[in-house]
Amino acid sequence: MFTIKNHLEVRNHHLTLGNVDTTELAEKFGTPLFVTNESRIVENFLAYRNAFPDADIYYAAKANGSLAVMRILAREGAGADVFSYGELYMALLAGIPHDKILFNGNSKTDFELEKAVETGVRVSVDSKDELHTLSAIADDIGKTVNIAFRVNPDVSAKTHPKISTGLRTSKFGIPAEEVTAIYREALQLPGINPTGIHCHIGSQILDTAPFIEAAEKIMDLVEELTRLGVNLEFVDVGSGLGIPYEKGKPAPTPHDLADVVLPVFNDRISGIGISPKLILEPGRYIMGDTTILLARVNSVKHAARTFVGVDAGFNLLVRPTMYDSYHHALLANKADLPAEKTYTIVGPICETGDILAHDRVLPHVERGDLVALLDAGAYGFSMSSQYNGRPRCAEILVKDGKYDIIRDAEDVNDLIGKQKIPARLL
Numbered sequence: 001m002f003t004i005k006n007h008l009e010v011r012n013h014h015l016t017l018g019n020v021d022t023t024e025l026a027e028k029f030g031t032p033l034f035v036t037n038e039s040r041i042v043e044n045f046l047a048y049r050n051a052f053p054d055a056d057i058y059y060a061a062k063a064n065g066s067l068a069v070m071r072i073l074a075r076e077g078a079g080a081d082v083f084s085y086g087e088l089y090m091a092l093l094a095g096i097p098h099d100k101i102l103f104n105g106n107s108k109t110d111f112e113l114e115k116a117v118e119t120g121v122r123v124s125v126d127s128k129d130e131l132h133t134l135s136a137i138a139d140d141i142g143k144t145v146n147i148a149f150r151v152n153p154d155v156s157a158k159t160h161p162k163i164s165t166g167l168r169t170s171k172f173g174i175p176a177e178e179v180t181a182i183y184r185e186a187l188q189l190p191g192i193n194p195t196g197i198h199c200h201i202g203s204q205i206l207d208t209a210p211f212i213e214a215a216e217k218i219m220d221l222v223e224e225l226t227r228l229g230v231n232l233e234f235v236d237v238g239s240g241l242g243i244p245y246e247k248g249k250p251a252p253t254p255h256d257l258a259d260v261v262l263p264v265f266n267d268r269i270s271g272i273g274i275s276p277k278l279i280l281e282p283g284r285y286i287m288g289d290t291t292i293l294l295a296r297v298n299s300v301k302h303a304a305r306t307f308v309g310v311d312a313g314f315n316l317l318v319r320p321t322m323y324d325s326y327h328h329a330l331l332a333n334k335a336d337l338p339a340e341k342t343y344t345i346v347g348p349i350c351e352t353g354d355i356l357a358h359d360r361v362l363p364h365v366e367r368g369d370l371v372a373l374l375d376a377g378a379y380g381f382s383m384s385s386q387y388n389g390r391p392r393c394a395e396i397l398v399k400d401g402k403y404d405i406i407r408d409a410e411d412v413n414d415l416i417g418k419q420k421i422p423a424r425l426l
């Protein structure tokens with residue numbers, strides 16, 4: 001037995017997760033298949049917890065919204081960052097308490113704001129329009145809603161442009177220089193209690209410098225707002241900590257993040273004389289490396305490249321296509337055989353961009369082999385689609401040699417379930 005990476009081990013040439021042979025799972029449940037290791041979720045959560053012992057950790061439900069995952073995190077004491085009514089509904093159902101949920105989003109509907117007020121969660125308000133709508137809704141319902149404003153700190157996260165969220169030009173948040181005025185306005189509005197401040201600068205960030213810059217800018221605002229008379233109970237500095245998808249591209253750990261963020265936070269709040277709660281919203285770090293996507297090889301084709309056609313594509317893992325992301329690939333049934341040839345692993349989707357892994361050196365690949373794409377736990381299933389008429393696959397949760405199905409595979413009925421053919425076409 002040897003360890004590939006973190007919790008991934010090889011026994012008898014087979015990749016195992018949580019002491020379960022992944023080739024047996026593929027036989028039993030079919031492919032494609034997401035397999036998640038429960039123990040790794042807890043380890044990752046505890047790494048955050050230990051790095052930030054006094055903070056609240058709000059898991060970003062968008063990374064992986066499976067109920068079992070959120071249930072595990074609820075049990076560990078996580079709160080949640082939700083970005084839609086759907087995520088709110090699922091987080092509550094999984095047992096995350098309403099007073100540990102922040103409803104984020106740059107374009108919330110009236111219905112979503114109503115649900116936020118009814119369920120008593122906090123709201124991160126993203127625009128003046130939203131502030132006034134929320135005030136009217138809360139006033140109508142006869143409740144007061146605790147809010148933060150999402151600040152756009154104009155910080156470059158030095159990550160992929162599509163996941164940089166704190167640049168001046170991004171759609172998120174209120175420009176830092178307009179923040180004081182909007183809090184002043186909020187203090188006067190019925191149904192609104194401004195109790196926090198929020199920012200998030202991007203995702204898959206591999207350098208701690210942008211976090212320091214954002215923390216300093218936020219704490220400048222905290223000072224200004226306190227002077228204005230806002231009683232800040234929480235400061236949510238978002239998340240964005242990257243993970244090491246690729247060898248040679250290391251990522252900072254939660255401890256590295258704490259080493260740079262906590263001194264800024266603690267010094268500044270003691271200088272101001274307040275004691276708000278620090279909130280962090282990690283998604284990728286908690287879930288990314290907990291999960292693999294298993295895909296069966298349908299064909300090996302020798303053309304301009306040697307293409308390995310598998311049964312999962314960007315319908316199930318869109319990150320390589322959408323952000324040119326790297327996901328390490330290996331053969332789950334030949335995990336420790338010597339690598340001998342370069343292959344490009346492609347999905348079954350009718351698009352040239354449906355490439356899961358470019359030019360990877362692998363052991364000899366043949367039809368029937370099982371490819372494992374690693375680090376597929378964050379923004380994997382949660383970004384999946386039914387494109388090309390492909391029902392989504394199942395999800396399995398493993399722990400200490402045992403496994404459970406946590407989501408059944410869809411079938412063709414799930415493709416047509418909500419559709420209707422008008423009578424005139426029958």
Ligand code: LLP
Binds near residue numbers: 062165203238240283
């Ligand atoms: N909080 C807010 C307000 C966010 O917008 C996000 C992610 C998070 C927390 C969690 O960030 P994390 O810890 O996961 O970096 N689909 C992309 C990532 C999009 C992230 C969007 N916001 C990907 O697959 O790389």
